[in-house]
Amino acid sequence: MSVFKRNGKGNYYIQFNYRGKVYIKSSRSTNKATAARMEREWRTEIHAREELGELPDITLEKAMEACISSKPNPETRRYYKQHTAAIRSHFDVSCCLSEVRDWSLSKFKAERLKEGVSEATIKHDLNVLKAAFRWAEENGFNCPQLRWPTAKPSKSRLRYLSLTEEVRLLKELDPTRPIKGRPPYERRSYEERESMQDNYDLVVLLLDTGARYGEIANIQWDSIDMNSSQIRLWRPKVRNESVLFMTDRVKAVLSRRYDQRNSKYVFANRSGGPRGHQTAGIRNAFKRAGLAGFRVHDLRHTCASRLIQNGMSLYEVSKILGHTSVQTTQRYAHIEMVDVSRKARDIMNTL
Known part of the structure; x- marks a missing residue:
């Protein structure tokens, strides 16, 4: 049985063998039907990757979290978290990276400008977003080739208070x-x-x-x-x-x-x-x-x-x-x- 409970209690576990390799993980659910559905989806994902050469998907939320966790410096992590807050307020972070399109990046920049945010801040936002995509690509996930909007700090006259x-x-x-x-x-x-x-x-x-x-x-x-x-x-x-x-x-x-x-x-x-x-x-x-x-x-x-x-x-x-x-x-x-x-x-x- 590929779906089972350890010692007959707790969450269901998924386990199966594919091409000589054993795959096992917790479904984090006590519902057998949910665990069985997850098992089918997992098998399909592995088949697509191994047989068809398709890359697995990852959500924007998980990619950003993993990217932040990969940064060893606490100050760098805090910088990334600061800018991911703006990203979360403008993107559906539950969507997969493969669903993000050029127009959604341009829309993000336009909305941030409308909020009165400087081009320099938007540049940092986009750099953090780009880093999440780069992490996902380096770790074998499905990432689209996007045209990233440019954000250049203004060269306008220096402003200060009288x-x-x-x-x-x-x-x-x-x-x-x-x-x-x-x-x-x-x-x-x-x-x-x-x-x-x-x-x-x-x-x-x-x-x-x-x-x-x-x-x-x-x-x-x-x-x-x-x-x-x-x-x-x-x-x-x-x-x-x-x-x-x-x-x-x-x-x-x-x-x-x-x-x-x-x-x-x-x-x-x-x-x-x-x-x-x-x-x-x-x-x-x-x-x-x-x-x-x-x-x-x-x-x-x-x-x-x-x-x-x-x-x-x-x-x-x-x-x-x-x-x-x-x-x-x-x-x-x-x-x-x-x-x-x-x-x-x-x-x-x-x-």
């Missing part, structure tokens, strides 16, 4: 601000007030540290030294660590949060884990503040631009931003040139 725009933005993020259709601050739920305060505090830290969103959103308290006013910032993208000193308002924010902490994370989700990629509330504040086309990553540009405008060199700013090469910081060179040009004018005027 001081006036920052005031406007922080006003729109103020947790105590009156909101049309919502009760006064004191009567709002604890969860709503906490969420709004998190958005405000996170933006302040991003403005004053120049850190990437994920570096601050997922930071733990053991990286914060309140006595010395230092933040030991681990940067997963470039795999290095920076030590940043807190500005007065960053210290005020972290001191308040430290006294109220109930998780090892500075910005925790409802279950006490890391906040993760939750930017909808911040992006809505950009719109209310009239900051058309402004992105969360532009807060990092704002910090860098202000440092250069107030006398720091590109090399020094590269260290603050955690760039592995000063060449990456060259995008701010035109800002430094404004100060250089001003100095040149003053020198010429004295001659």
Whole structure:
């Protein structure tokens, strides 16, 4: 019998011999009819592969999970999980890879753009999706040959906040601000007030540290030294660590949060884990503040631009931003040139 229970109890097992090789696995079901159906499907799959040269199918969900599990580095796995969340929200991940078509990839890109996501983020999403297909192909599963849409980071003009725009933005993020259709601050739920305060505090830290969103959103308290006013910032993208000193308002924010902490994370989700990629509330504040086309990553540009405008060199700013090469910081060179040009004018005027 190819379908049986071990010791007459528990789940049914499937076992049969095909061309001298024994195949056996659990059906994970106590229903004999279900186990028998699975046995027939398994036999058909093996016959198609061995006799007809057909490759087995695998679902998108299983391919992504296997691809993530194959990554030895925890930070890499976290990066993949972050982007698979976006993929799951736009794809039926229970479908087989062989069912994915070119048009579904183009649709995914269009929907992400409509959400206001940057081309750079979409590029990462597609790279993670592509990696799942590559893993499946390397492990002998049926994969279609697809034309992957391109996603190129914009070469548009560098965007950063003026001081006036920052005031406007922080006003729109103020947790105590009156909101049309919502009760006064004191009567709002604890969860709503906490969420709004998190958005405000996170933006302040991003403005004053120049850190990437994920570096601050997922930071733990053991990286914060309140006595010395230092933040030991681990940067997963470039795999290095920076030590940043807190500005007065960053210290005020972290001191308040430290006294109220109930998780090892500075910005925790409802279950006490890391906040993760939750930017909808911040992006809505950009719109209310009239900051058309402004992105969360532009807060990092704002910090860098202000440092250069107030006398720091590109090399020094590269260290603050955690760039592995000063060449990456060259995008701010035109800002430094404004100060250089001003100095040149003053020198010429004295001659």
